[in-house]
Amino acid sequence: MKLTKLSALVATTAMCAPMAMAQDMANEMTIVSWGGSYSASQKNAYHDPYTAKTGVKIINDESSAEAVAKIRAMNEAGNVTWDVVDVVASDAMRLCDEGLAEEIDHDAVLAAAPDGTSASEDFGNLIVSECFVPQIVYSTTFGYRTDLVGDTAPTSVCDIFDLEAYPGKRSLQKRPIDNMEWALYCDGVAKEDIYDVLGTAEGVAQGLAKLDTIKDQVVWWTAGAETPQLLADGEVVMGSTFNGRLFSAIAEQNQPIGMLWDMQSFDLDGWIIPAGLSPERKARALDYLNFATDTQRLADQAKYISYGPARASSAPLVGKHAELGIEMAPHMPTDPANATNVHTYDYEWWADNRDDLDAKFQAWLAK
Amino acid sequence: MSDTTQSGPVLAADGTPLKRSLARALRMQKIRALMLVAPLLLFVLITFILPIGDMLFRSVENQIVSDTLPRTVVALREWDANSGEAPDEAVYAALAEDLKIAAAAKLHTRVGSRLNYEKPGISSMFRKAGRKVKKWDVENGGPFKEQFIAIHEGWGDPDAWRTIQTYSPNFTNGYFLNAADLQKGAEGAEWRPEDEQIYWVLFKRTMFMSMVITISCIILAYPVAWILANLPARSANMLMILVLLPFWTSLLVRTSAWKVMLQQQGVINETLVWLGLVADESRLVMINNQFGTIVAMTHILLPFMILPMYSVMQTIQPTYLRAAKSLGATNWTAFWRVYFPQSVPGIGAGSILVFILSIGYYITPELVGGTKGVFISNRIAFHISSSLNWGLAAALGAILLAVVLVLYWAYDKIVGIDNVKLG
Structure with missing residues (x-):
């Protein structure tokens, strides 16, 4: 308790201090991210240019999957070793609620757009928490085996629930988020009513009943790499995963996989700064964020991976893939052609109901 | 002398x-x-x-509510949760004062997430209220009841207040109740709604599957250990390396290898289809279920059974068997009455090792267990790393620890712990 109070005190003093000068900043930092091609894209677009500009040594840690628990443990031990952490928006909210992430004044810390639009306006409603600096928009969406789905490729998310037209196994993520929304949507609930319905016991039962119709044909995944592998092996005919994973399976590995953008579920990924950093390290972390989330840098990341930049002003700057030379814009989840029917999940609602629904979902799975 | x-x-x-x-x-x-x-x-x-x-x-600790909302907790003591009405103005005034202090220290959302485990929705009540209360004048700004309800209608819900009242003591048995599929109701503990009951199922499944895994390890390991113990040293060492090689290989590699073997387009199914033993459209489902978990975990834990068995069997004198046979025993009688009883300590040691390791396993069940083959440890891992409900994780862990100790005690009573030898 004493330690947390102390670190809170340190954090508040750091907040009150004016933006530190360059010489007051740490010259080494640890950045935590998801690993794989995602970390590689960040290294190319953010870390290397930042090191070139400032000479700061950046250490990459690939622990984002356990970030929430580890940050809490570090915070309790009073020894926070991470400077900037890449997390999904819902985790950022959780960390912010628990007082484990630093609140950020977006307009004071982040760069304005080239045309002078303030950062908070440029990011718009993607700033879902006071602690969160959005970086990319990604989506959870479906891929299917072009050679295993017959003559008519699926066009609607509801084809997932259609075992007659598309027999075979499908893979879904082992959590209620997204699956419950898709189930209700395909059971005839209007998109804008989904969360009202899901908030009732009958709504939960309705969603689970819809999922029940395909339950014995579902392979449940927990890691993003599983669906592309299952598709490549022919274990499943269709499955949900992150759009960037599907892009690399299709464009980089030439797998016979097609992409279904209908009702893709938008989600956000971005940065947080753990609470309890020393003033020098915090100043360095803020300086890094200012650099790494400016308009050009966010657009640069899209050269290496097919996730949409979170700033409105970055979208027109998205160019070609660094190695394949293909135009990246049509592969972005935010591209108008792909985003005709999207599902944006309600962070606040899930923050309230996640534990409860998860218990029900797990009980349903175990049945 | x-x-x-x-x-x-x-x-x-x-x-x-x-x-x-x-x-x-x-x-x-x-x-x-x-x-x-x-x-x-x-x-x-x-x-x-x-x-x-x-x-x-942590499974019983609950200071956070009374630490963060001291005045509210005191004011709420008088309130009757069964009245069906929200508390009166005094409680809201105390809450305003508490929340203003808590919000300045950014502690209000922590209480919110703590209470949200018990009643969904409380998290955003605290998050939204904290944001507003920061700007309030708590001395003269009252009355607060309407203002709170205007921020979030949940503040007028007697159920939410009941939750705050129930979880205001410094220690709680709430996590343990939750871990046993119970909850605090109006009159003491009651069962959770059926669609939320999960932990009993998982505890029973963990015990059952760990026993199946232990038994299949015994059946597979016994002949291997016997061969190892009875071969000349040179070939025994060679075989020993074969036992140890998988032991030295990464757990993830071995689990993934089982995926490749067992899946429907995998090696075993392909071979069976090629041989014509199984029709192409009715391939066997051997993974993402209990079978997959049992196979993969038996393989992974097998060395823990073979090694103690081997070291015990090595100490059994071959002369005893010869003596039994010379006195007229058949091969079976000689084995069953003379050899086997002497090898029991090895089985005991191996079984304890394998059983205790398997009830705590979670990586392999997560990867090959699907929905029916996951263990209680998968839920513990979830609550530690994802839901951050460490209290519940601690309660589940404590129950698991207690179960292991009880089984150990029972084992000692039935078999006797002196009868366990590692070599």
């Missing part, structure tokens, strides 16, 4: 009584021995006992 009949104490060489001199020497020896093990003792205490104790303590 007539001296021994003399009265008076026997003296040591330096003239002190021998008894005292001996006691001193023994004490010195004990202290020296303790000093030798002290580093280990301290190490175990600091890195093992203390953290586990701290983690277990």
